[in-house]
Amino acid sequence: MKEFFWWCSGVHRETLDRYPEEHSKYISIGATIFFTGLFAALAGGYALYFVFSGTSFAIFYALIFGAIWGLAIFNLDRYIVLSIDKSRKPWMQFLQALPRILLAILIGMIISRPLELKIFDKEIKEYLRAEYLVQQNAKIDTLNKTFANKYKVEYSQLASLKVQADTMESSIKTARQKMNHEIFGTKTEETSGVMGYGPYAKMKEAELIxxxxxxxxxxxxxxxxxxxxxxxxxxxxxxxxxxLSDKTLDSAINVAGFADRNAALSNLHKKPDGTVNKSTEYAVIFIALLFIFFECLPVFVKLMSGKDSYDNALKNQREIHDYESDTGVNVEKTAIDKIDDYRVEASIKRRMDKLQQEFAEE
Structure with missing residues (x-):
């Protein structure tokens, strides 16, 4: 396990063996890189499984993509940590690791979203239930308004008939009251005051009919x-x-796509009355920040570690190898210069032999 984590951290084993006091440090760095890659594999696999959920090959796609994603992140972290030169000044080391930090922020934001959708799954379903009901009501209202505008004349005629019917019902009620007053002899301005079913009562009855x-x-x-x-x-x-019924709502929520669920998560902190639920808003933000920090962790661990004996040894070896490479070029140049005269004589002899052969053939 020690050698595996050393390999994960990208150390030169023969050099590190000479400094036992640094062994634990690079085991920790290697373990951080390994578990970051493992976590990236799990998160990336779940993200793809969420995208292809419902299909027969969802698990297969998730496993393949998760393995590739985890190995890519692992290799990238290993290279960045390996390439940070501790002999430079701290701000130079930070600039060297800055591209990886920016990439880690982007990766953390991408990976955290599917997992946040799973964490807030119950809240998202309740939000979608209310949202789908509102959308359905709005759709019905829109269709009814469109239909009413399309048949505006017919609705106007219907309203006019209903007004006439209401007016006629009121008139009939008044006429029946007058007829009763006429029959029972109630004296008013419009009745004779004579009790009985007389001509006036018959006339009012005919009008009523x-x-x-x-x-x-x-x-x-x-x-x-x-x-x-x-x-x-x-x-x-x-x-x-x-x-929508409860059964229909459950079916619609279960097949809701990534766009609807993502929009629900973005608006989850907003209450129906327009206020903001700060606890939910902060929970979503903190979870995203946690993933971003975890993605940046290998680089931060390497940046926070001080320059040690192993780093000094690597620096010295690198200087020796650079010098050896430079002197090797000088040696080859000197050797070429030394044999230059011999090469000239050999070239002259080769050309003379060629001329003598041409003259002999003539």
């Missing part, structure tokens, strides 16, 4: 108009629009 017949005709026209509009609503599909 005419009004009732007209009211029946108005009601028939209203019913025909309402039936016609109802048939048109049915033909245009408005009657098929219903408030």
């Amino acid at each position: 005419k009004q009732e017949v007209y009211l029946d005709s108005l009601r028939s026209r209203i019913q025909l108009k309402e039936t016609d509009l109802l048939q048109r609503k049915t033909a245009e599909g408005l009657m098929n629009q219903r408030i």
Whole structure:
């Protein structure tokens, strides 16, 4: 396990063996790199599983992508930690690690989102339930308004008939009251005051019957108009629009896509009255920050570690190898210069032999 974590940290084993006091330090760095890659594999695999959930190959895709993603992050962290030169000044080391830190922030934000969706799954479902009901009500209202505008004339005629029917009902009520006063001899400005079923009572009864017949005709026209509009609503599909039941809502929520769930998570901290739930808002932010910090952890560990004996040994070896490489070039140049005269003589001899052969052939 020690050698494995050393390999994860990218150390030169032969050099590190000479400094036992630094062994634990690089075991910790290697373990941090390894577990960051492992965590990235789990998070990336779950993210893809969430995208392909419901398909038969979702687990297979998640395993493949998770392994590739984890290895990529592991290799990137290992290279960055390995390439940080502790002999430089701290701000130079930070600039050297800055691209990886920026990339870690982006990766942390991407990976944290699917896991946040899973953490707040119950709250998201409740939010989607309320949101889908609001959307369905708004859809029904919009369809009804569109239908009302389309058949504005018919609705205007229906409203006019209903006004006439209401007026006629009020008139019939008044006429029946007058007829009763006439029959029972109640003296008013419009009755004779003579008790009995006389000519005036018969006349008022005849008027009342005419009004009732007209009211029946108005009601028939209203019913025909309402039936016609109802048939048109049915033909245009408005009657098929219903408030979603609990079973239908559960089915819609279970198949909700990433966009709907992501939008629900973004608006989860907003209450129906327009206020903001700070605890939920901070919880989402802190979880994202936790993932970002975990992604940056290998680089931070390397930056926080001080320059040690192993770093000094690596620096000295690197200087020796650089010098050896530079002197090797000088040696080769000197050797070439030393044999330059011999190369000239050999070239002259080769050309002379060629000329003698040409003359012999002639």
